[in-house]
Structure formats: structure tokens, C-alpha cells
Amino acid sequence: MSGLLEIRDLHVFLGESHVLQGVSFDVPEGGITALLGRNGVGKTTTLRAVLGLVPRRGSIRLAGAAIERDPTHKIVQSGLGYVPEDRDVFAGLTVEENLRLAERNGAARYDLVYELFPELKERARQRAGTLSGGQQQMVAIARALLNPNRLLLIDEPTKGLAPALVSDVAHVLERVAEAETALLVEQSLGVVRRLARSIIVLDQGRVVHTGAAADLDDEALVHRLLGVGHAA
Amino acid sequence: MSTFVLLTITGLGLGAMYFLVASGLSLIYGLMGVLNFAHGAFLTVGAYATWFTESKLGGISSVTLRFLLASLVGLAVGALFAALVELVLIRPLYLRHIEQVLVTVGLSLAMVALVQGIWGNDARLYAVPNWFRETTHVGGATIPNDRWLDIGAAVLVLAGLKAFLRYTRYGLVIRAGVENRAMVTALGIDVRKAFTLVFAIGGLAAALAGILSGVYFTEVDPGRGTSLLIFAFIVVVIGGLGSLTGSAVASVVVGLSQQYVNYYSSGVGDLSVVLLLALVLLARPATLAGRTA
Numbered sequence: 001m002s003g004l005l006e007i008r009d010l011h012v013f014l015g016e017s018h019v020l021q022g023v024s025f026d027v028p029e030g031g032i033t034a035l036l037g038r039n040g041v042g043k044t045t046t047l048r049a050v051l052g053l054v055p056r057r058g059s060i061r062l063a064g065a066a067i068e069r070d071p072t073h074k075i076v077q078s079g080l081g082y083v084p085e086d087r088d089v090f091a092g093l094t095v096e097e098n099l100r101l102a103e104r105n106g107a108a109r110y111d112l113v114y115e116l117f118p119e120l121k122e123r124a125r126q127r128a129g130t131l132s133g134g135q136q137q138m139v140a141i142a143r144a145l146l147n148p149n150r151l152l153l154i155d156e157p158t159k160g161l162a163p164a165l166v167s168d169v170a171h172v173l174e175r176v177a178e179a180e181t182a183l184l185v186e187q188s189l190g191v192v193r194r195l196a197r198s199i200i201v202l203d204q205g206r207v208v209h210t211g212a213a214a215d216l217d218d219e220a221l222v223h224r225l226l227g228v229g230h231a232a
Numbered sequence: 233m234s235t236f237v238l239l240t241i242t243g244l245g246l247g248a249m250y251f252l253v254a255s256g257l258s259l260i261y262g263l264m265g266v267l268n269f270a271h272g273a274f275l276t277v278g279a280y281a282t283w284f285t286e287s288k289l290g291g292i293s294s295v296t297l298r299f300l301l302a303s304l305v306g307l308a309v310g311a312l313f314a315a316l317v318e319l320v321l322i323r324p325l326y327l328r329h330i331e332q333v334l335v336t337v338g339l340s341l342a343m344v345a346l347v348q349g350i351w352g353n354d355a356r357l358y359a360v361p362n363w364f365r366e367t368t369h370v371g372g373a374t375i376p377n378d379r380w381l382d383i384g385a386a387v388l389v390l391a392g393l394k395a396f397l398r399y400t401r402y403g404l405v406i407r408a409g410v411e412n413r414a415m416v417t418a419l420g421i422d423v424r425k426a427f428t429l430v431f432a433i434g435g436l437a438a439a440l441a442g443i444l445s446g447v448y449f450t451e452v453d454p455g456r457g458t459s460l461l462i463f464a465f466i467v468v469v470i471g472g473l474g475s476l477t478g479s480a481v482a483s484v485v486v487g488l489s490q491q492y493v494n495y496y497s498s499g500v501g502d503l504s505v506v507l508l509l510a511l512v513l514l515a516r517p518a519t520l521a522g523r524t525a
Contacts, residue, residue: 053414076420088415090408101408104420143419 004029004181005050005151010058012042012049019045020056021205027151032173032182034192034213037202038227043185044085046202047153050183051075051082063150077104079150083157085185087140091129095120095139098128102143113142116172134165141169145176152182158191170194189216189228201225234372239491241370245379245448247487248386252441253464254471254479255393256314256434262410262474263430265329266322269336271438271464272457273343277313278439279452280347282306283356296361307439314435318428340458347454355451364447378447385444389437390480397476402429410474466509 003026012020020042027033035043049056052072060068067075076082090098099113099120114121117138123131128139137157144152157173158166170191176182177195186192192199193216201209209215209225216222253275260268286302321339325331364378397403405426409416416423438457445460446452467486471478486505494501 051418053418071422072414072417073420073422076418082418084415084418088412088418090411090415092411093404093408097404097408101404101416101421102419147420 003027004063005183006059006061007046007050008059010046010049010056010060012045012054012056014045014054019205020049023058023202023205023207025200025207025210027181027183028198029181031197032177032184032195034196034199035183035185035202036192036199036226041202042205043202044155047082047155047183047185050153051080079148081144081147081149081152081180083140083144083152083154085155085159087133087136089128089131089136089139089143091127093128094125095128095131096124098139098143099146102146104147107148108146109148110146113146116145116175117142134161134168137161137165137169141172149180152176152180154182155185156187157184158186158188166191189222189226192216234374235495237371237373238375239495240488241373241375241379241383243488243491244484245382245487246490247483247485248382249441249445249448249460250463250467250486251386251480251483252389252437252444253460254467254483255389255476256430256437257461257464258468258471258474258476258479259393259406259410259430260434261468263406263413264322264326264427265413266332267329267336268322268434269333269461270317270339270343271336271434272459272461273340274310274314274317274435274438274457275442275445275460276343276347276452276454276457277442278306278310278435279442279446279456280351280356281309281439282443283358283446283452286359295359299360303443306443307436310439310442311432311436314438315428315432317435318431322431323424323427340461344454344458351454353454355453357451358446360447378444382444382448385440386480386483389440390476393433393437393476396433402426406430463505466505470509470512 005027008024010020010023011018023042023046035046037043045054048054050060052070052075056068058068059066062078062080065078067078070078090101093101099110119135120138120142123135128136131139141157144154154173157169161169166188173182173184173195184192184196193213196213199209199211199213199215200207203225222228253271256274257268257271260266282302282305285305286298289298289301292298292301317339321335322332325335364381366377367374368377368380369375397407405416405421405423409423409426413423441460442452442456445456463486467479467482470486471480471482486508489504489508490501493504
């Protein structure tokens with residue numbers, strides 16, 4: 001099976017720790033693929049490795065082209081959007097400046113971003129550091145959606161958000177998935193069930209399961225792979 | 233009263249030179265995390281390039297024109313030298329901070345030795361327009377005109393840098409890079425270009441400080457960059473690493489402290505600045521820009 005993103009034998013060492021130990025998987029074109037696993041198994045590191053934000057070894061191909069030797073900015077310019085785990089908005093910059101910084105190739109989709117997040121237009125001149133956690137998450141997602149992407153890497157977009165905001169974010173991602181492919185790291189299985197077509201499960205730096213999102217209906221499997229009950 | 237006015241204007245002039253050196257240091261550290269001990273070499277290179285060019289322009293009778301042309305050459309040489317240092321020496325050493333310190337300290341020492349080897353240890357006299365050597369009477373004090381030049385240049389550089397950072401794409405990249413360099417690259421931006429640009433801007437400002445120090449002290453010597461760099465580092469730490477406004481305020485505080493304490497306490501102005509730094513580091517307060525030292 002080949003995919004839009006093909007990862008083969010990916011290794012990452014962080015200090016003494018062998019975080020990714022030969023990870024291989026494909027992300028098929030279209031829809032959302034969820035990358036799941038317990039805390040600390042290497043999900044965020046996998047996304048950062050794809051982007052070249054951590055030193056890694058292995059093969060990474062995007063739409064058939066090898067990207068593992070490219071610097072981060074080139075990888076992103078080739079069509080990757082990234083929503084980091086901790087939002088990483090630029091606190092000293094205004095909302096509008098955060099978005100302007102993300103513009104690339106003169107194809108900024110402000111209409112789409114402001115349609116999805118009308119609040120950001122109202123707060124365009126507000127410093128991002130003074131926004132609430134939910135509003136900062138909007139900025140982080142909007143920054144990634146500003147440009148057309150081949151693939152979105154989205155790391156725990158609902159982390160730390162109130163339940164109402166989780167639903168809003170899930171709705172936005174649903175809209176996004178209609179047009180773009182995404183690799184989503186997400187702890188909430190409810191959100192994953194709602195959004196994902198396929199899943200990849202990591203454990204201790206290795207892929208231990210790949211399959212359809214419907215696999216999450218198997219309570220025993222979920223418990224074995226993720227250590228949580230069906231209702232999580 | 234006239235003495236106080238003279239001390240104040242002279243302190244501001246000295247602070248202006250500190251700011252010109254500190255602004256580049258602060259931006260470089262803020263964006264790249266590089267403690268650039270070679271920054272004084274940019275100053276020395278700019279100052280000597282100006283002096284050397286001026287000495288070769290004997291065919292031009294106007295001292296003012298000679299000085300202006302030579303200064304333009306000095307500024308360009310300072311900026312180019314700084315950009316080259318970033319491209320050749322710093323770029324291969326990103327995130328290797330110990331090696332960066334060793335290389336920049338080594339370059340600093342090598343540049344002093346090189347200048348001494350070519351032009352000797354003796355100070356070289358600066359030929360400048362007469363107006364700089366004349367005086368203006370303010371509040372009963374007789375103020376050398378070059379002090380106004382120093383202050384005006386620093387204000388212009390501060391305003392120019394602020395406008396650059398606020399209104400240009402590169403300025404936006406630099407401000408964001410100071411906060412989170414990795415995230416800037418994750419937005420598809422080649423932050424290395426901003427690194428080179430920041431070094432060039434820092435080199436330009438340091439070269440300007442070198443030229444102005446030549447006017448202020450009437451001469452330039454191989455150790456000028458090193459001596460001013462020490463105070464610029466103090467300014468950067470007090471003002472907050474990476475903060476331009478903090479550096480500007482700290483430059484004024486350091487320049488004025490030096491002058492006042494030197495005059496009223498029998499020449500211990502330099503010691504007072506070091507004590508001020510020690511107090512800031514010991515107290516670990518939010519610094520003038522609101523960041524920790």
C-alpha cells in the first residue's frame with residue numbers, strides 16, 4: 001500500500017532515549033488519519049520528525065518525493081501545514097501578524113480562515129499572547145489552513161480546551177477534511193471516531209496497529225492498544 | 233548647573249554609542265541565541281575602514297565630503313564583514329553554543345592582532361568636519377557638537393530599527409524568530425536569511441558606533457571595539473536579551489551613571505556600571521524590558 005505520506009524505518013534519538021524505533025506507515029490521500037497511542041510513545045515526535053524539527057533517520061516521502069534530506073522550511077513549502085501541540089502562537093505578535101507570517105506562495109486563504117474563525121477577524125489587532133487558550137488554538141489552526149496544503153499535521157488540537165470548544169474544533173477539522181488530507185494526533189477517542197477514516201497506533205516507539213477507524217469500536221482492542229475503555 | 237548639563241549630554245552621547253553596539257548584539261542573541269564576542273571586531277573594522285578610506289581621498293578638498301564618503305565605505309564594510317562572519321563562521325555552528333563562543337572570541341582576538349599587524353598599536357587620528365569639533369552653549373554648559381551627532385544617530389537607528397521590525401516582512405520574521413525560531417521554520421520560512429540580515433544590520437550599527445567613537449575620542453585604536461563591547465554586553469544584560477527598547481533605556485542608564493559617578497565620586501564610573509550589573513543579576517528582577525536578565 002502506498003500513500004500521500006510514506007514513512008519507512010524512521011528512527012529518532014533524543015539524548016539517550018531511542019524515541020522512534022523503526023516506525024513505518026502510510027497516510028492515504030483524503031480524509032483524516034489518526035495517530036494514536038499512550039502518552040510518551042512518540043506521536044508528537046513522529047510529526048516533528050516528518051517536519052525535520054528533530055534529527056531523524058529513515059525514509060519520508062511526500063507524494064512520492066523524498067523529503068527527509070530537506071530543511072524544515074522546504075518541507076513545509078512543499079505543501080505541509082502544521083498545528084503544534086502547544087499552539088506555539090507568537091505571543092508578542094498580533095493575530096493578524098501571526099497569520100501574515102504564515103503566508104506563502106501568495107495564495108493566502110483569508111476568506112476561508114475568517115469564515116471558519118470569524119472571531120479572529122474581530123481580534124486581528126490583539127496580541128496573540130493575550131488570547132484565551134481556545135482562541136490561541138484557533139490562531140494555530142488558522143495559520144496552518146491559511147495556505148492550501150497537501151497534508152496537514154495536527155497535534156492534539158483539543159488539548160486543554162473546554163468541551164464546547166472541543167466540539168467547535170472538531171467541526172472545523174471536519175470541514176478541513178473535506179478538502180485536505182490530515183494526520184491527526186488526538187487523545188480524545190470521541191473526536192477520533194467522529195473525524196478519522198483510518199488509524200495508526202504507536203507503542204514504545206513502534207507501530208503496533210494500523211486499520212480503519214471502525215477498529216475503535218472493538219473495546220478489547222482499544223483497551224489492549226491504548227489502555228482505555230470504549231467510552232473514552 | 234552647567235556641569236550637570238555637560239555630564240548629562242556627554243553621558244547620553246556615550247550611551248548612544250553603547251546602544252549602537254548593543255542593538256546588534258541584542259538582536260543577534262534574541263534571534264539566534266549567539267553570544268557574539270566578535271561584535272567589537274565589526275566596530276573596529278568599520279572604524280578603520282573609514283579612517284583608511286578617508287586617508288586615501290586626499291584629492292577631495294572638502295573634509296566634510298571626504299568624511300561622508302569614507303563613512304559610507306566604513307558602514308558598508310562593517311555590514312559586509314558581519315554578514316560574511318555569519319555565513320562562514322556562525323552558520324555551520326548553529327546550536328553549538330560553546331563552539332560559537334570559541335570562534336567569536338578567537339575572531340575578536342585575531343582581528344585586533346590583524347589591525348595591529350597592519351597599522352600598528354598607535355591610535356590613528358580621525359579627520360572630521362570642523363563643526364564636530366566646535367561647541368554649542370546649552371544651559372550655561374559648553375557642549376562639543378559631536379555629542380549631538382552621537383545622540384541623533386542613536387535615535388535615528390532606534391527609530392529605523394523599530395520601523396523595520398514593525399513594518400517589514402523581515403522585521404516580522406525576526407520578531408517571531410526571537411520568540412520561537414523553530415516555529416518560524418515550521419511555517420515555511422527560511423530563517424537563515426533573517427540570521428544573515430540581522431548580522432549585517434548589527435555590523436552596520438557597530439560600524440557606525442566605531443565611526444562615532446572615532447569622532448568622540450578624535451582617534452581610533454585597535455582595542456576600541458573590545459573596550460566598547462564590554463559596556464555593550466552590560467547594557468544588553470541589564471536591558472533584557474533580545475529587547476531593543478530595553479537596550480536603549482539601559483544604554484542611557486549606563487552612560488549617565490558612568491558620567492555622573494566619574495565626576496562626583498572621583499573616577500569610579502566604570503565600577504559603578506559593573507555594580508549596577510551585579511545588582512541586576514543578583515536581584516534577578518524583570519529587567520527594563522520586562523524580561524529576566
